[in-house]
Amino acid sequence: MVDFDGALVYLGAFGKYQKLIYCLTCVLTLPVSMHMLAMTFLDAKVAFHCNVPEIRHAEPGTENYSSKCPFDVINETALGYFNGTNTSSCNHGYWYDTSQYHSSIFTEFDLVCGSSELNQFAQSMFMVGVLIGAVGSGQLSDIVGRKKTFFLGILMQLIFGVAVAFSPNYTLFVVFRAFVGASASAVFLPCFVIGTELVAPSMRTWAGTVGEIFFAIGYMLLALIAYFIRDWRTLQLVISVPNAVFLFAYPLIIESPRWLLSKGRDEEVAAIMRRAAKVNGVTLPDEVFTTKKVDNEKPKDERIYTVIDLVRTPNMAKKSLLIFFNWLVISLVYYGLSLNTSNLGGDDYLNFFISGVVEIPAYISSVYIADWFGRPKTHAAYMIIGAVGCIICPFLTAPYLPEGLNALSITLAMIGKFGLTAGFNIIYLFTAELYPTMVRNVGVGASSMFARVGGIISPYVELSKSVWGPLPYIIFGALSFLAALAALLLPETLGAELPVTLEDGENFGK
Template sequence: MVDYEAALEYLGSFGKYQKIKFALLFVMQMPVAFHMLAMSFLAAKVDHHCVLPGLKEAGFEPKDACALNYSIPLVYDEDEDDWEFSKCTRYVDVGIYSLGNLSCPYFATTNETGGRSVEKCDQGWWYDRSQYHESIFTEFDLVCENKAMSNIAQALYMLGVLLGSVGFGQLSDIIGRKKTMLPCLILQIIFGVAAAFAPNLTSFIIFRLIVGAACLGSFLPAFVAVTEMVGTEKRTLVATWCQISFAFGLIIMALLAYLLRSWRHLQLTISLINVPMLPLWWYMIESPRWLQSQGRDKEVERIIREAAKVNGVVVPDSVFTAKKAEPKLDTRKYTVLDLVRTPNMRKRSIIIFFNWLVITMVYYGLGLNTSSLGGNDYINFALAGLVEIPALLGSIYATDYFGRRYPHSAALVLGGIACLFTPYLAPPYVAEHLNPLSITLAMIGKFAVTANFNIIYFWTAEMYPTVVRNVGVGTSSMWARVGGVISPFVLLSDTAWGPLPYLIFGVLSVTAGAIALLLPETLGVPLPETLEEGEHFGRKWPTQLGVESPGEDVALTKQVLAENKV
């Protein structure tokens, strides 16, 4: 059989050939970021009030303070600690005659209607289109009783992401990474374009749900293919650069949203961008390790010889005629129940799942909520993408130097504290000129949670024993998708109190960071292989065994288990 691992000794762990193939995947994954956080612009909320009959005919502008003061009741906004014009009601006796005879300035009391009757907006809403010309918020009137619908739309999109991670993840193990990506790219194009022409909110949500499933169906197989293509020592690096492609996608998304102020034009553009990706797919290679697992040695050999030619090296024939070692047979079928069957594994799994859920919830919460920070929405969104690049690269060096546990916990606590203070450094709590402090803290939170996103991936894989490693990472990823579904509803809590979403993100981040300290360190440690080793990994031992805590040394763990029949 062909020995791909041995071939890498000659090809290099990350040689020229692998870099070219990686670059193709890097470019192909950027559009995934467009769709994942597109609702920041597709569902952009703007200032609005009831349409006032006769306003234009009477010679008033839609935001004329005098006309609004006469036509719309004032309501008290606890978050702003001030009175504002109602967004959902207006006075009944408003029309061409009353407005035409209005003598300005008109002064009304702020806390009463003066006996005038009030009714709900019965002729639609006026929207401020100075920044966003058109969004699903304005087109489908997602205001008043329907204001939660944009959050529900994003939650259902993340449900599609959850379904895609499960369904297409399984498919990629069956038909291969490359073959899974093609239909997902096509689905993104078809249903992304369909969403751009959606006649109503229901069809928009359904089309976007399918796009969400397709996005994960293209991102995850590419992510796995990249890590399987390179040597072991380069896996963390290339996996991190896959995440950086997502960050670049966010920056480009901010530019596209700035240039295209209509949600239909934006949705159409981010969907059609995948069309040029289809020819790039042709030049991809299937994962050599997956091909090897399927016994398709001829294809693996072809890839190795092609790579050797590009890299300018010679691979000896012994690599292609290696004797197949007898595999260790393990007939037992491991399931998610094995992750929680024993006490130590159960405690570790609960902490890991909670960390995945919180990290994803806060990541998408901060990404979708940049418009609430004040300042320029497009710049804030681009900054949120830009800070991810140093966060991802820095997380590699931090974990190689300090280990996994302390950088992960410190980043979560730092991000949580930043979230706790962010809303209180924005108006009305501080003066307008201090708003950059709020944006800075929000970016610190995004920086920290992005670093956590990278660390938790490989740390989780290292903590679970070999026999349940795939099950452990897959189950953890599902909890991450649950966090993505919850995130829009956390953002909706701002209707109860403006700072509440950030306070929830902050408290949960600090909590997750604190309990992460209970997880074992894995840097430079031989990883557990069996469930028994996994149960005792990082565990405190009884002093009568003559050793304090060998749990993070697998060799010593095996010795103690054997000698003391633990």
């Protein structure tokens, strides 16, 4: 069989060819982050009041939107402002302030008052789709390959993304969005795997970070697109239709050489190696094409490992619980901060754009600093930065401080986002190093599932603001601080000989 790892010695750990292929693959994932975070604009909440037929022909621009439930309707001659003592339901529907957002599912499907919790439900069901897609696409990519799964995800994202834009009612909107969530996993995860399997082990962390940087670029592009497109259906179409063009990139993307080798398709791997050598300007020696399997190679462990193996022994169970808690918290707070930038005051689009910008230095700095100071301390430090930013930012807005200090509140929120984003990047690396080789894929997969659970819960944290305005951010900050403390209980992996067997995993860090 051919020796792909041996070829990487000549091709480079992350050579020109690998970079070109991987960056092109990452470009095709740009709509993923847009769909993941689109609810900020699809579900934009605006001021509203009851539709009173008697004043339907009020002079435009004179409406006063109260956004309170139930509605006071004693003074029906006022221009939409109800300040009496009697209350009534809105039998004639609602009027919405469309000065900023021309339409959203909030306004089109009347997700107000008794239906307000449906806003959170839609995003939670999307994350359920992401969870199901992560499990399904992981299995599928091992069966049919990373490339086919990747493009199947793009096709699904196109079909169901367009279907969302034409949803006639709220129910179908939620269903179609859940399928988009599943497709997002089917696109992003195989891309991540292709990237990490194209490079040498020493560059896998950086390859993964490149994928996350493209996620942030999609994040920023969404802010720009949404600024110019204020109608939710048009916005949904614009972020979905590019997938039709992306499908034509199928011949340009290669299958993972490591997956091909696992299926005995050596000739295809050899062809990829020759193409890479030509692009990289190197010559591969004949031995990398003719390496034979050693006869006395130890037989592979055929046992199938499960999540139970992650918690079967005391030390492994302790480490797993600490890891799972960190993944859940990071995802919960990350999406909580990302999807609630409109609550910070100031310009919604600028806030959202800056929230994407801060991710890039967070990803890059986290790799360097984790290699300098170690995994637990660095991860905990970033999480504490996130906690402080979350806890302080809501107290720098009205009514606690004058509105002129909104910029300071936004800055603190972005510092919090910076810390959580860096923590997200480190936890990937940390988790892969903590689990022994035998259960590494199972461990990372189980951890990712807890992240999806955090994403499902996240929208409902926003409801706590009805109790006290700053409470969602207090919850985010408190959980981030607890996650930091939990990380400090985990063993250091920097420079350590990583565990291979389950016994190694149990003894590691004891």
